[in-house]
Amino acid sequence: MVCRFCERESVEYWFGNWCQSCRKLKNLGNVYGFERILEILQRCCIRNPEQIKNKIDLVKEINEVYEPLEKLKKDTEQIHKIRPITRQRAERERREQK
Numbered sequence: 001m002v003c004r005f006c007e008r009e010s011v012e013y014w015f016g017n018w019c020q021s022c023r024k025l026k027n028l029g030n031v032y033g034f035e036r037i038l039e040i041l042q043r044c045c046i047r048n049p050e051q052i053k054n055k056i057d058l059v060k061e062i063n064e065v066y067e068p069l070e071k072l073k074k075d076t077e078q079i080h081k082i083r084p085i086t087r088q089r090a091e092r093e094r095r096e097q098k
């Protein structure tokens with residue numbers, strides 16, 4: 001039988017009406033109050049168009065800073081990969097010269 005709340009998951013017990021996740025949500029509602037749970041969900045999960053735009057702009061700004069940093073990190077790693085080989089080669093060449 002399918003959960004009566006989410007209408008997607010199977011019920012937790014054959015005699016129950018709720019899946020495991022929805023049972024937990026119901027328990028939270030019983031403890032903290034359904035009004036409070038709804039208020040938290042609306043405040044944290046539901047965003048108006050202006051909030052969505054702000055979030056998109058923020059992600060763009062972060063990427064503008066982050067992408068050059070990632071490139072710098074990759075370049076630095078590349079330099080560190082090359083360096084030991086160069087050092088080893090230099091030591092070998094020094095030994096060969098002796």
Ligand SMILES: [Zn+2]
Nearest residue numbers: 003006019022
């Ligand atoms: Zn459910």
